[in-house]
Amino acid sequence: MAVRVASVPAGHPYPQAIVARPGETSADQELEILADPIVDPDEPARWWPHRALEPAFWTDRPADVLHIHFGFEHLSLEQTHELAATLQRLSVPLVLTVHDLDNPHVESQTTYHQQLGILIAQADHLITLTPASAALIDDRYGRKAHVLPHPPIVGRREVLPSYPLTDVGVFLKSGRANVVKDPEFYRELGADRVFAHADSAQMAALATDVHEPMDDEQLFSAIASHRVVVLPYVRGTHSGWLQMCRELGVSVAAPDCGCYWDQADVPEAVEIYRAGDGQDAARACARLLERGQFAYHSPRISHRDVVDFHRNLYVQLGSKGKSAR
Structure with missing residues (x-):
């Protein structure tokens, strides 16, 4: 019987990128990645707040492994403890990928850091994306995390620019909570193009190019x-x-916040500036333009190796969880 994995969330591009497509290999038939429960029938694509984070979800043991990526910041500390206790009581293995040591969606990080500590302590296996993040996890929480690079987003698709090459651009979309809102930042930055979605008046006011959401091919180009x-x-x-x-x-x-610098495939292709400082961001852009462009260097570990790692981990933990019941 296939090991069933509840991925929080399953529909996000990152969790989808770390598992094989259906039927890709016979070995991947060992897994069943559960679809995200429908939270709102009127908005079926919305996965949050995810039901797999509720202890009641596990009453009938619908999955053998829980893998949390994002989306637990709405829980209280009491609810986070309750989730951890439920997983421990039912012997449900927890895989936690620490994408965010600081949550981009919340201003005060105090509660989020405590939640992260609860889940890190409960996790059977920790994963993160960069050595810098792994070092911080070890320093703050006393746990070792396995480092796996970010999976490909563009992949092998051939992408042609939609218009002649421009020096500097910023893409604001509808404005996440961690995006600079101060117009002075963008005046000091002096980017050639600032893109924003038409549905956000605040972001549109900062933009030179207001548009409807782009599909992947439009965005890539x-x-x-x-x-x-x-x-x-x-x-x-x-x-x-x-x-x-x-x-x-x-x-x-x-x-200069977070571990963005440590994602660089080519160190010279990423330049750090003081967060929120438009003049320093402009200087960073000038340094990058002076260096010229650098082709992307794929990480030493292949995407298939990342997929295989997750499959083997799920099967190993899922089989151990079943035997503990």
Whole structure:
């Protein structure tokens, strides 16, 4: 019988990228990745708040392994303790990938750090994306984390720029909570293009290019038309945007918070600036433009190795969990 994995969330691009597509290999038939429970029938794609984080979800033992990536910050400390106690009582193995040592969606990190400590203590296996993050986990929580690089986002697709190459761009979308909102930052930065979604008046006011959400191909071609992209963040730890930019051969100016710098495939292609400082971000962009562009260098571990690692881990933990029941 296949090992059933509840991935929180299953529908996010990252968790989807670390498991094989259905039927890709016979070995991957050992796994069943459960779909995210429908939270709202009127919005079926919304997975949050995820039901697998509720102790009641586990009453009938619908999965053999729980793998948490994101989306637990809505829990109280009491609820986080209750989840950990439920998993321990039912012998449900927990895999935790620490994407965010600092949560980009919340301003005060105190409760989030405590939640992370509870889950890290309960986890049967810890994963993170960079050596810098692993060192911080060891220092703060006394646990060793297995380092696996960010999986490919663009992959082997051929991407053509949508218009002639531009020096510096910023993509605000609808404005996550960790994005700089101060107009002075963008005036000091002086980017050639600032993109924002039309559904956010606050972000649109900062933008030179207001648009509807792009599909993947539109987004990739828009990013590929820049020499440098700025990540305008004030907190966070890792970035799928940085990964995406580097796969497209675009250099990145990233803030000095988190572990963004340690995601660099080529150190010269990522320049750090003081978070929230537009003048320093402009200087970082100037340094990157002076160096020229660098082709993306794939990590030494292949994407297939990452997929195999997760499959073997799920099967091992799931089989151990079944025997403990």
